[in-house]
Amino acid sequence: MDRTHAASAPDTMPNDTLARSRYERLARTVGELMDKATQNERILRKFQQYELQLLAVSGMEALCDCLLGDSLHHFQLDAVELWLLDRDQQIRGLIPNQLHEFPNLVWLEDPALLKTLYAESQQVRLVSPIPAGVFGGRSMRSAALLPLVRHGALVGALHFGSLTAQRFSADKSTDFIEHLASIVAACLENALNHERLHRLSMIDMLTRVENRRSFAQSMDTEIARAARHGEPLTVMLADLDYFKRINDNHGHQTGDRVLTAVAQEIVATLRKTDHVCRYGGEEFALILPNCERPLAQEVADRIRLRVRNMHIAADSGIDVPVSLSIGFTCWTNPGPYPANLADVLVGLADKAVYSAKDKGRDRVEYTPMLG
Numbered sequence: 001m002d003r004t005h006a007a008s009a010p011d012t013m014p015n016d017t018l019a020r021s022r023y024e025r026l027a028r029t030v031g032e033l034m035d036k037a038t039q040n041e042r043i044l045r046k047f048q049q050y051e052l053q054l055l056a057v058s059g060m061e062a063l064c065d066c067l068l069g070d071s072l073h074h075f076q077l078d079a080v081e082l083w084l085l086d087r088d089q090q091i092r093g094l095i096p097n098q099l100h101e102f103p104n105l106v107w108l109e110d111p112a113l114l115k116t117l118y119a120e121s122q123q124v125r126l127v128s129p130i131p132a133g134v135f136g137g138r139s140m141r142s143a144a145l146l147p148l149v150r151h152g153a154l155v156g157a158l159h160f161g162s163l164t165a166q167r168f169s170a171d172k173s174t175d176f177i178e179h180l181a182s183i184v185a186a187c188l189e190n191a192l193n194h195e196r197l198h199r200l201s202m203i204d205m206l207t208r209v210e211n212r213r214s215f216a217q218s219m220d221t222e223i224a225r226a227a228r229h230g231e232p233l234t235v236m237l238a239d240l241d242y243f244k245r246i247n248d249n250h251g252h253q254t255g256d257r258v259l260t261a262v263a264q265e266i267v268a269t270l271r272k273t274d275h276v277c278r279y280g281g282e283e284f285a286l287i288l289p290n291c292e293r294p295l296a297q298e299v300a301d302r303i304r305l306r307v308r309n310m311h312i313a314a315d316s317g318i319d320v321p322v323s324l325s326i327g328f329t330c331w332t333n334p335g336p337y338p339a340n341l342a343d344v345l346v347g348l349a350d351k352a353v354y355s356a357k358d359k360g361r362d363r364v365e366y367t368p369m370l371g
């Protein structure tokens with residue numbers, strides 16, 4: 001019995017060692033899988049939190065804040081940029097002026113660069129080194145390039161950059177990032193639709209310039225900006241002369257044509273940063289940021305002359321004479337200001353308009369701010 005046991009013992013020991021080795025390898029594999037699952041769950045939770053934040057935003061400014069600001073900290077990135085395809089500048093016409101210079105927001109009028117980066121696949125790319133044109137030459141070591149696709153067409157791209165070459169290496173999975181790209185594209189479309197609806201609510205449907213509601217918001221924005229940067233601000237009112245006579249003699253359709261033509265003539269005279277709104281029936285209000293009295297006087301005279309030289313035909317075919325009485329005031333020492341400053345500026349410009357009317361119409365008058 002002892003000899004038999006002694007003889008068999010060496011045969012069983014290698015099997016025990018092999019089994020133990022297999023068990024240890026299995027345990028390590030299971031442990032690695034559990035760690036990977038835990039890591040994936042953590043990543044998924046982080047992406048889900050960010051997606052919920054994206055889905056909660058409305059409007060382009062909030063979306064850009066989320067994409068170009070919050071994502072840096074949320075995903076611990078070293079760079080991020082958003083490219084938007086805007087062939088005819090329609091998108092830029094929808095969004096607030098301050099977004100035009102948003103850091104790392106790149107406007108593309110030609111889709112060639114997008115097509116070069118994403119070819120026909122329109123798939124997320126993990127790249128190292130960084131392709132030319134991405135991040136404006138900043139020295140990132142790796143990047144995730146997310147194409148933004150709506151209805152089968154490339155509308156832009158979102159780029160995540162890292163100073164670490166392995167952060168977005170080609171062997172990494174792109175499942176989460178591809179899902180995020182589809183969410184961002186949908187949020188972009190929703191934000192632009194929001195801006196379109198908002199824009200419609202702020203536009204006078206006849207003349208296609210801002211309405212009075214929009215004027216009030218623009219006044220608040222421009223007063224705050226003028227105070228912040230210490231820049232002058234001009235407020236101007238332009239009132240059509242004898243407009244009731246035009247309606248009475250030539251009909252309301254002719255009156256509407258006059259209003260529309262005058263509005264567009266004013267818009268054509270001003271800078272893109274200026275505001276024009278239909279303030280009342282035949283009165284337009286203008287806000288001219290960073291504009292002092294000499295320039296404002298020049299602008300007002302140019303508007304007055306251009307309108308006077310317009311040729312607008314009534315239904316009968318005869319030309320309708322059109323002229324403007326214009327009044328303006330300037331806030332030349334921006335700083336602390338009273339809550340009713342907008343009303344003060346409009347009141348002074350209105351006073352100047354009445355002065356222009358009293359002095360014969362078709363002229364420009366100025367009322368200074370006192371104190």
